[in-house]
Amino acid sequence: MxxxxxxxxxxxxxxxxxxxxxxxxxxxxxxxxxxxxxxxxxxxxxxxxxxxxxxxxxxxxxxxxxxxxxxxxxxxxxxxxxxxxxxxxxxxxxxxxxxxxxxxxxxxxxxxxxxxxxxxxxxxxxxxxxxxxxxxxxxxxxxxxxGSAVFLHPPEIKTKAIEWKGLKIERKVIPKTDFLRQVCTLKYDIKAYKNGRLAEHVHPSLVINFFxxxxxxxxxxxxxxxxxxxxxxxxxxxxxxxxxxxxxxxxxxx
Ligand SMILES: C[S@@+](CC[C@H](N)C(=O)[O-])C[C@H]1O[C@@H](n2cnc3c(N)ncnc32)[C@H](O)[C@@H]1O
Known part of the structure; x- marks a missing residue:
């Protein structure tokens, strides 16, 4: 298929x-x-x-x-x-x-x-x-x-700060879990700072089907x-x- x-x-x-x-x-x-x-x-x-x-x-x-x-x-x-x-x-x-x-x-x-x-x-x-x-x-x-671990311990919001190619990056991932349909949507919030100023702010997201x-x-x-x-x-x-x-x-x- x-x-x-x-x-x-x-x-x-x-x-x-x-x-x-x-x-x-x-x-x-x-x-x-x-x-x-x-x-x-x-x-x-x-x-x-x-x-x-x-x-x-x-x-x-x-x-x-x-x-x-x-x-x-x-x-x-x-x-x-x-x-x-x-x-x-x-x-x-x-x-x-x-x-x-x-x-x-x-x-x-x-x-x-x-x-x-x-x-x-x-x-x-x-x-x-x-x-x-x-x-x-x-x-x-x-x-x-x-799947059983997702039911028992649902994903939580996570944040991380990293340095990358001269940029300071703040990365946050916000999960939204639909337990009935076994789908978790991960929404990322990524902010890139250059010399202390916000240079880029993006929100990619990812759909996870868990089994x-x-x-x-x-x-x-x-x-x-x-x-x-x-x-x-x-x-x-x-x-x-x-x-x-x-x-x-x-x-x-x-
Ligand atoms: C989470 S990423 C993992 C990528 C890589 N294996 C890694 O370790 O970084 C999942 C990847 O699966 C690919 N993918 C999804 N469905 C696929 C399919 N039917 N056949 C091949 N690749 C697929 C996506 O395009 C994506 O690049």
Whole structure:
């Protein structure tokens, strides 16, 4: 099924501010943790990896530096154009994975990609597009918001001050959660000050569809995939619990 979601905002101002909004996220460290998990399941050298929903390419670049033959795919041409602007010679393609037809050893979808696909009906279609590009020994690793944690501990307003390219940035994120429909809208309020004066003030927003653990497992099952490991975000040695804010899933073909 084609991704029919019209709500996600990876065009307009959001891509421009994406790396700024996520400044402080340690992509290299996260890629190292994911690499340690991949190594548990594959001893092959020079693995061919697809980063699906690669956004501005930070994980793709990190995996490439670690020796993976890394390819980045994203449906947003704005995000892809930022990714292309960063890296030398890496393959970034503005394409839905449904339109990709080649086998990968590893497929990753990191930092809430499955929460950016739109409503639940889109989930199994996305997983099927992943499964069709996997071989028997391929693995698929993704992370997702954990619905039960959202119900138990709803997202709250967060503020952060950062320095960026000579600017002082104040970043506020205001979540509005619709528990019935399992949708959280994150409204960002970003103010950039230059020499103490307000230089820019933008309000990008992002729609997150969150799912429970069981919903995700069922969608995987419907798509021919099985979970071989699930762990709290970035903590592969631990077991998951209802309170874990985010879960990493490791999957193989069923
Ligand atoms: C929260 S961003 C994560 C980007 C990147 N993985 C990162 O870690 O910074 C979610 C990304 O998923 C992309 N996306 C949404 N639906 C997609 C789809 N069906 N196929 C591929 N990418 C998709 C969006 O364009 C966006 O760049």
């Amino acid at each position: 084609k991704n029919t979601n019209k709500n996600i905002n990876y065009s307009g101002t959001f891509p421009k501010y994406y790396d700024l909004i996520n400044k402080g996220k340690d992509y290299d460290k996260e890629a190292e943790i994911i690499d340690s998990v991949i190594r548990k399941y594959s001893k092959k050298k020079s693995l061919k990896l697809a980063d699906v929903g690669c956004g501005t390419g930070n994980h793709t670049i990190a995996f490439s530096r670690m020796g993976y033959r890394a390819y980045g795919f994203d449906v947003s041409r704005h995000m892809i154009s930022i990714a292309r602007g960063k890296s030398t010679g890496l393959h970034f393609e503005c394409k839905s994975f449904e339109d990709v037809d080649e086998p990968f050893d590893v497929i990753v979808s990191l930092f809430d990609v499955v929460n950016a696909l739109g409503p639940y009906k889109n989930l199994a279609g996305f997983f099927r597009s992943v499964a069709k590009n996997m071989k028997n020994d391929s693995i698929f690793i993704f992370d997702a918001w954990n 429970t653990y069981n919903e995700i497992v069922n969608a995987l099952d419907d798509s021919g995939l099985k979970v071989v490991q699930a762990f709290p975000y970035k903590e592969p040695s631990k077991k998951i619990a209802e309170n874990d804010w985010k879960i990493n899933f490791v999957c193989k073909l069923r």
